[in-house]
Amino acid sequence: MSIIINNMMKKLNMFIAVLLFSILAVKPVFAEVYSYDKDSTVIGIVKTHKVNGAESLIETARKFNLGYNEIVDANPSLDPFLPGNASNVNLPTMWILPDIAQHEGIVVNLSEMRLYYFFNQKGSSLVRTFPIGIGDDGNDTPVGNFKIIEKIVKPSWHVPQSIKKERPELPAVVPPGPNNPLGSHALRLSLGSYLIHGTNRPWAVGRKVTHGCLRLYPEDIPKLFDMVPSGTKVTIVRQPVKIGVKDKKVYIEVHRDENEKDGGYFRTAVELLSKKGLMKMISTEKLYHAVRDKSGVPVEISGLEIELPQKIFAENFLRESKITSFAAIQMPF
Numbered sequence: 271m272s273i274i275i276n277n278m279m280k281k282l283n284m285f286i287a288v289l290l291f292s293i294l295a296v297k298p299v300f301a302e303v304y305s306y307d308k309d310s311t312v313i314g315i316v317k318t319h320k321v322n323g324a325e326s327l328i329e330t331a332r333k334f335n336l337g338y339n340e341i342v343d344a345n346p347s348l349d350p351f352l353p354g355n356a357s358n359v360n361l362p363t364m365w366i367l368p369d370i371a372q373h374e375g376i377v378v379n380l381s382e383m384r385l386y387y388f389f390n391q392k393g394s395s396l397v398r399t400f401p402i403g404i405g406d407d408g409n410d411t412p413v414g415n416f417k418i419i420e421k422i423v424k425p426s427w428h429v430p431q432s433i434k435k436e437r438p439e440l441p442a443v444v445p446p447g448p449n450n451p452l453g454s455h456a457l458r459l460s461l462g463s464y465l466i467h468g469t470n471r472p473w474a475v476g477r478k479v480t481h482g483c484l485r486l487y488p489e490d491i492p493k494l495f496d497m498v499p500s501g502t503k504v505t506i507v508r509q510p511v512k513i514g515v516k517d518k519k520v521y522i523e524v525h526r527d528e529n530e531k532d533g534g535y536f537r538t539a540v541e542l543l544s545k546k547g548l549m550k551m552i553s554t555e556k557l558y559h560a561v562r563d564k565s566g567v568p569v570e571i572s573g574l575e576i577e578l579p580q581k582i583f584a585e586n587f588l589r590e591s592k593i594t595s596f597a598a599i600q601m602p603f
Contacts, residue, residue, distance in 0.1 A: 302314070302398070303396050303397070303398055304396065304397050304398070304399075305394055305395060305396055305397075306367060306373075306395055306396075306397055307395060309515060310515065310516050310517075311366060311367045311514040311515055311516070312364065312365070312366050312367075312514040312515065312516035312521050312568055313364070313365055313367065313397065313399075314363045314364040314365055315363065315364055316360065316361065316362060316363060316364045316567060316568075317334075317361040317363050318358050318359065318360060318361060319334065319358070319359045319361050320356055320357070320358055320359070321353050321354060321355055321356060321357040321358075321359060322355070323355055324352070324355070325353075326350065326351050326352070326353065327341045327342060327345065327348060327349075327350040327351070327353055327359065328350065328351070328473055330353075330359055330361075331401075331475075331476065332472060332475070332487060334361050334363060335363075335400065335401065335487070335490070336361065336362065336363070336401055336476070337383050337384070337401030337402065337403075337475050337476020337477075338350070338473070338475065338476030338477050339382075339383050339476040339477065339525075339566070340362050340382070340383070340384075340401065340476060340566055341359070341361070341362065341476075343362075343525070343526065343564070343565055343566040343567075344360045344361070344362040344565055344566060344567050345359055345360050346565075360567070362565075362566055362567040364567060364568050365382075365384065365399060365523065365568065366512040366513065366514035366521055366522075366523040366568050367386065367397065367512075367514065368386060368507055368509055368512065369509060369512060369513070369542065370505055370507065373386075373388040373395070373397070374388055374503055374505075375387070375388060375417075375498075375502045375503035375504060375505070376388075376418075376466075376498065376502060376503070376504045376505070377504075377505045377506075377507070378402065378411075378484060378504070378505070378506045378507070379507055379508070379509050379512075380404050380411055380413065380506065380507070380508045380527075381508050381509050381510040381525045381527040381530075382509075382510075382523075382525045382566065383401060383402050383403065383404055383475075383476050383477075383478075384399055384400070384401055384402060385399065385400045385401075385402050385466070385484065385486070385494075386398070386399045387399070387400075387494060387497060387498065389497070398493075398494075398497070400486050400487070400490045400493075400494060401475050401476050401486075401487070401490075402466075402475060402476075402484045402485060402486055403469065403474045403475045403476065403477050403478070403479050403480055403484070403485035404478055404480060404484060404485075405478065405480050405481065405482040405483070406478045406479055406480065406481070407478065407528075409480065409481040409482050410482065411464070411480070411482050411483070411484060411506065412461065412464070412482070412506065413506045413507055413508055414461070414505075414506060415503070415504070415505055415506075416459045416460045416461050416464075416503075416504040416505075416506070417459070417460045417501055417502060417503055417504055418457050418458065418459065418460075418466075418498060418499075418500055418501060418502045418504060419458050419459065419460045419500065419501075420457070420458035420500065421455075421456075421457055421458075421495060421498075421500055422455065422456040422457075422458065423454070423455055423495075424446035424454060424455075425446065425450070425452045425455070425456040425465075425467065426443050426444065426445050426446060426450070426452075427443065427444040427450050427451060427452050428442070428443050429441065429442060429443065429444065430463065430481070432481065433481060448470055449470065450470060451469060451470055451471065452465065452467040452468065452469075453467055453468020453469045453470060453485075453486075453488055453491055454468050454488065454491060454492060455467065455468055455491045455492055455495040456468070456491075457494070457495065457498060459504055464482055464483055464484075465483045465484070466483070466484045466486070466491075466494070466504075467483060467484070467485060467486070467491060468485070468486055468487075468488050468490075468491035468492075469485040469486070469487070469488065470488075471485075472487050472488060475487050508527065508529065510524065510525045510526070510527035510529075510530045510534075510535065510538070511523070511524050511525075511535055511538040511539050511542065511561075512542075513539070513542040513543055513546060513548065514568065515548070519570050519572045520543075520548050520551050520552050520570065520571055520572045521568040521569060521570050521571065522539060522557065522560045522561070522568070522569055522571050523566065523567065523568045523569070524539075524560055524561050524563070524564045524565070524566070524569075525564065525566045526564050526566070535561045535564070536558075536561055539557060539561055543557075551572055551573070552571045552572060552573055553571055553572065553573025554573075555573075556569070556570070556571040556572075556573060557571045
């Protein structure tokens with residue numbers, strides 16, 4: 271009986287948190303503009319926030335322009351709906367830029383559910399970044415290279431047949447307004463019916479809930495819409511592991527991704543470090559703990575030059591098709 275009551279209370283708390291999140295006035299922190307270059311690919315800084323009253327992590331995430339996934343992964347010890355008054359919340363407002371050949375236009379990393387917009391201004395390389403909601407299992411957002419082919423203000427939602435089958439009560443077209451899931455603005459991609467758009471369900475940002483489109487907070491989509499011209503390049507990748515440098519220090523950022531096997535995280539990390547010529551600058555012990563924790567926050571893994579046993583481990587690791595639990599235990603720290 272107590273288990274049933276506890277489950278009912280959790281559902282009630284979730285419902286209340288979502289309801290408050292939707293109707294209360296939220297004062298979000300405006301997305302900042304960051305500069306970067308090839309020797310500085312880590313932007314922002316990690317901050318902390320003290321919970322005010324019954325504030326949920328969902329509300330805190332929106333206030334600081336974070337997605338649900340980011341704030342939950344960065345605070346595994348806190349209840350997302352009732353973290354507790356005066357609790358200290360880690361704000362993962364620090365990111366490693368996605369690893370692509372050229373930072374240009376919009377880059378989306380599905381693994382971290384975050385969008386980056388790269389642009390130049392007065393000779394400086396700049397970037398702004400926003401949390402997003404992405405496609406659910408079976409409706410995965412596709413990876414690849416696309417471009418913006420249309421910009422729409424107050425879009426109407428032409429309900430796809432696949433959704434009509436799930437929800438036959440929906441009309442053929444949902445007009446602009448509070449019941450329109452596309453929100454106030456939309457950017458159409460050069461790939462069928464896929465859009466980057468707003469939402470009337472802000473709690474869904476940082477979750478896999480869409481039929482493939484990318485959702486931004488209602489307050490974020492107008493900013494991106496105004497900055498991005500038609501024809502802008504859009505690159506969608508899946509990178510659960512990212513490596514970056516800042517102030518001559520090496521960082522790793524690891525995100526939980528259902529498409530990645532446990533051994534794949536280690537393999538990817540070692541391959542990226544080797545590719546960038548950074549293996550001699552890192553501590554394999556720090557690397558192991560960062561990959562194990564998968565906090566979604568950049569972690570410094572700089573250390574002394576790798577000793578011979580660690581070099582041997584790295585070389586053997588790259589030759590193996592996957593890492594085993596025995597190999598992990600035998601890591602020479």
